Amino acid sequence: MTTTHRPQLRIPATYLRGGTSKGVFFRLQDLPEGARVPGPARDALLMRVIGSPDPYGKHTDGMGGATSSTSKCVIISPPSVPDHDVDYLYGQVAIDSAFVDWSGNCGNLSTAVGPFAIANGFIDPSRLPRDGVFPVRIWQANIGKTIVCHVPIRDGQVQETGDFELDGVTFPAAEIVLEFIDPSDDGEGEGGAMFPTGSLVDTLEVPGIGAFEVTMISAGIPTVFLDAEALGYRGDELQPAINEDRAALQKLETIRAHAAVRMGLIADVAEAAKRQHTPKLAFVSPPRDYLSSSGKAIAAGDIDLNVRALSMGKLHHAMMGTCAVAIATAAAVPGTVVNRAAGGGAREVVRFGHPSGTLRVGADVAQIDGQWQVRKAVMSRSARVLMEGHIRIPPPSPL
CATH class of the missing domain: 3.10.310.10 (Diaminopimelate Epimerase; Chain A, domain 1)
Known part of the structure; x- marks a missing residue:
């Protein structure tokens, strides 16, 4: 009996902490062709990256951490709407089930989108201050909303280290202010409003x-x-x-x-x-x-x-x-x-x-x-690159 062994895929990726979450970040252009569009191929790839579905609930064979805060993937692409710097698409990968939930945003990982966008060439370097704060305008593609991520810049690079402390994160880092613009998810629900039933209680x-x-x-x-x-x-x-x-x-x-x-x-x-x-x-x-x-x-x-x-x-x-x-x-x-x-x-x-x-x-x-x-809505968080390079996964099917 002859067995065909396919080599692992090697995909550029960055592993980042954003707020109290961690996720694997990809540029859309770096994904295999079949995973550049929504559908089963994309979901299969991201599940394999994270290590889901895992009946053991450990994510030993993947990048996930077997919690909702660490079973996340992000896809960044050029902006699809005017006056924005990037599109940000977020996938919450289930741990023990074979699906990826695309129904909402991750506010914590929104913090890491701005630094990732700057470090990965989505922002023209001529627009960046040598020292200061740069407001990255993010189009949150899952829910169709704008987030402004105020990223500190030092010596022309994203500043990651600092003394800002965030409960739930062990070590201090640089403060990043997030602005969620018009954050009411008003496209869903019968009332189509901030309070979908029309009542406060x-x-x-x-x-x-x-x-x-x-x-x-x-x-x-x-x-x-x-x-x-x-x-x-x-x-x-x-x-x-x-x-x-x-x-x-x-x-x-x-x-x-x-x-x-x-x-x-x-x-x-x-x-x-x-x-x-x-x-x-x-x-x-x-x-x-x-x-x-x-x-x-x-x-x-x-x-x-x-x-x-x-x-x-x-x-x-x-x-x-x-x-x-x-x-x-x-x-x-x-x-x-x-x-x-x-x-x-x-x-x-x-x-x-x-x-x-x-x-x-x-x-x-x-x-x-x-x-x-x-x-x-406004809050302060922090973000940090944990690792960058390439994700290696066996090629899921279909791709």
């Missing part, structure tokens, strides 16, 4: 589980917010309390699936299994003292509220950047579940506690013709 009926007061919002990423107390939580839980409780995870996923239907994102709860990335589910509580996952003491007086969010079926170790946009936006609108947990009233900035520490996010909201709109 709804009662969500979940058969076999109960009824919950929720705020469902599409800003940054579609998100459903609940009170922690309604779920039987204090709101200061760390990952083990949630992720080691299979019954709790199933309950939370069922709530998320029914919220997805109510938001108009899917037609039936059975479709939620193929849309794990959106919507997010988060629960909130008034501020209280707690110890973060690193043992750092978080004082109730230093935060406005506590938030815990799930990503891809597990409690996130810190906070997704897009969900942070949703938190800040909902906190700024009086009457939402998030705003109530933060003490009510109008606000432009919110500082919330998450499992790894705290995060400060600003949101500029206004009520226009009876509809709430968010003009911009």
Whole structure:
């Protein structure tokens, strides 16, 4: 019996940390021809890069880290819309299932798009300052939104080192300010608005589980917010309390699936299994003292509220950047579940506690013709190249 052995593919790539996430970045032009367009070939390649699907849940044979924060791929290409520098397409690769979710953005990895664009020739060098900050205008192709990534430049190069500390990231780095412009995901849902049901607070009926007061919002990423107390939580839980409780995870996923239907994102709860990335589910509580996952003491007086969010079926170790946009936006609108947990009233900035520490996010909201709109959300993150060179993978089929 003769066996044909095909050599591995060798694809230029960069492995970057952005915020509290990591991902494999590609230039579109460097992908094999069959993977330069959406479809099975692209998905198969990215799954093999990450090492999915992996029934062992370890990603030993790939670049993934077996968590939602580290099972990510990014494709960067020249801008498809005027007045932008690059297109940014994000794929959330499932860990133990054979699919890639393209339904939303990764706010954390948005931080790394600007530095990658500069380092990989998407920005004319003549436009860059020798020292200063350069605003990379990014077209987020998954959701059709603009992100401005303010990248520090030193001696004509992207500055990566610095003293900015980000809870959830071990080492300091250079601060990068992100602006999410008009971040309301207003193309989805029956209402086609920031609050897709038209209400700031709804009662969500979940058969076999109960009824919950929720705020469902599409800003940054579609998100459903609940009170922690309604779920039987204090709101200061760390990952083990949630992720080691299979019954709790199933309950939370069922709530998320029914919220997805109510938001108009899917037609039936059975479709939620193929849309794990959106919507997010988060629960909130008034501020209280707690110890973060690193043992750092978080004082109730230093935060406005506590938030815990799930990503891809597990409690996130810190906070997704897009969900942070949703938190800040909902906190700024009086009457939402998030705003109530933060003490009510109008606000432009919110500082919330998450499992790894705290995060400060600003949101500029206004009520226009009876509809709430968010003009911009702002937060600081950091990014760093971890490795660059070539990804080596066996050629998946079809390619």
